[in-house]
Amino acid sequence: MIKRKYWLSVSIFLVALFFSLLTLRVSAADTFATAESLTLNKISEGTLYTEDYVSYYKFVTSDSDSYYKIELRNTEATENIALSLYSDNDLTTEVYSLSAGKSSVGESSRKLEPNHTYYILVKSQYSSIWLATGKYKLSVSEIKDDVADNFDKSKLIPLNKKVAYNLETEDDVDFFKFKTTTNDSFYKVEISNSGATDGIGIFLYSENDSTTGITDFIVPVAKSNSTVLKLKPNKTYYIAVKRSSSYYKPTGIYKIKIKEIKDDASDTFKKSKTLLFNKKNSFKINTDGDIDYFKFKPSKTGYYNITLANGCNDSINATIFNEDDITQNIGSISTIDGTKKTSKFKFKANHTYYISVQKSYSFRTVEGAYSLTLKSIK
Numbered sequence: 001m002i003k004r005k006y007w008l009s010v011s012i013f014l015v016a017l018f019f020s021l022l023t024l025r026v027s028a029a030d031t032f033a034t035a036e037s038l039t040l041n042k043i044s045e046g047t048l049y050t051e052d053y054v055s056y057y058k059f060v061t062s063d064s065d066s067y068y069k070i071e072l073r074n075t076e077a078t079e080n081i082a083l084s085l086y087s088d089n090d091l092t093t094e095v096y097s098l099s100a101g102k103s104s105v106g107e108s109s110r111k112l113e114p115n116h117t118y119y120i121l122v123k124s125q126y127s128s129i130w131l132a133t134g135k136y137k138l139s140v141s142e143i144k145d146d147v148a149d150n151f152d153k154s155k156l157i158p159l160n161k162k163v164a165y166n167l168e169t170e171d172d173v174d175f176f177k178f179k180t181t182t183n184d185s186f187y188k189v190e191i192s193n194s195g196a197t198d199g200i201g202i203f204l205y206s207e208n209d210s211t212t213g214i215t216d217f218i219v220p221v222a223k224s225n226s227t228v229l230k231l232k233p234n235k236t237y238y239i240a241v242k243r244s245s246s247y248y249k250p251t252g253i254y255k256i257k258i259k260e261i262k263d264d265a266s267d268t269f270k271k272s273k274t275l276l277f278n279k280k281n282s283f284k285i286n287t288d289g290d291i292d293y294f295k296f297k298p299s300k301t302g303y304y305n306i307t308l309a310n311g312c313n314d315s316i317n318a319t320i321f322n323e324d325d326i327t328q329n330i331g332s333i334s335t336i337d338g339t340k341k342t343s344k345f346k347f348k349a350n351h352t353y354y355i356s357v358q359k360s361y362s363f364r365t366v367e368g369a370y371s372l373t374l375k376s377i378k
């Protein structure tokens with residue numbers, strides 16, 4: 001009797017030991033150290049054998065600047081399943097997690113470090129009431145970024161050429177730079193949202209520093225938008241193309257072009273061009289917003305006629321200044337498009353006067369040719 005009881009106890013003990021060893025073996029096997037290697041861009045199948053089963057995976061990123069799309073397909077599991085991404089073989093290094101409900105897909109695309117081993121754990125979603133068992137599919141796809149996400153590695157784009165790029169994911173940022181010429185020029189920054197799924201934001205910077213923003217604008221789906229700015233000569237400017245806020249989620253192709261528009265007369269008193277007397281001085285409002293400054297020095301004191309001929313598409317004004325100071329206005333000539341107008345002024349000999357020419361109404365878009373003629377009245 002005692003002997004039988006002894007053997008029963010031993011048997012129970014051995015069975016218990018067997019199961020505990022089995023559990024120990026399973027949990028020891030399913031750790032980071034034995035994580036299954038995933039091949040990039042290939043779908044792997046997996047199974048959650050029990051409700052507390054955890055599958056361990058690892059993958060190595062390429063040496064490219066890339067996004068990685070991780071997709072978890074809950075093909076046959078009985079409840080919600082979840083995935084966590086770790087940057088090291090350590091549970092404290094979680095990058096993000098995502099879940100996939102029954103018969104649905106969970107996915108996320110993130111930029112990851114190049115040449116780095118990441119780990120993925122797949123298990124039942126513990127926040128669910130019921131725990132899952134069953135099959136699923138897992139894949140990690142590399143999506144190469146065509147343009148770097150930072151100022152330092154920004155892509156140099158040529159002037160006057162339209163080039164196509166891509167927003168690979170909705171949080172992709174493409175950084176560009178361009179160099180202005182030695183000319184006194186305007187630059188038209190033009191973006192065509194030819195293939196993106198949502199509005200694209202454009203941000204222009206004067207330095208490789210996000211605090212130096214000059215302007216920004218949005219390009220709606222299937223539209224073009226642009227801005228024209230007078231920029232400093234011989235200088236590098238930066239552009240970021242990205243979503244303008246979390247409200248927008250653009251992915252897809254867009255085209256960018258930086259066009260140089262040369263200005264024939266400076267926008268400042270300081271660099272104003274000298275006008276010649278008894279001659280038609282022909283210039284242009286080269287782009288909307290252009291203002292042209294001139295100077296002249298009469299050789300004798302007396303009355304002079306100044307004629308402004310307007311070949312633009314809207315009204316323009318010439319303003320005459322007694323010195324190189326915006327407050328020293330001594331008169332102006334206004335012309336509507338396609339007409340010319342002459343006004344009489346009295347000038348002193350050997351004194352430098354200034355004239356500016358610009359559009360009359362700030363809310364209009366004005367471009368085109370004009371001329372100024374200065375004649376002494378005999």
Ligand SMILES: [Ca+2]
Nearest residue numbers: 146147166168
């Ligand atoms: Ca890109």
Ligand SMILES: [Ca+2]
Nearest residue numbers: 264265284286
């Ligand atoms: Ca001009």
Ligand SMILES: [Ca+2]
Nearest residue numbers: 265266291292
């Ligand atoms: Ca100008």
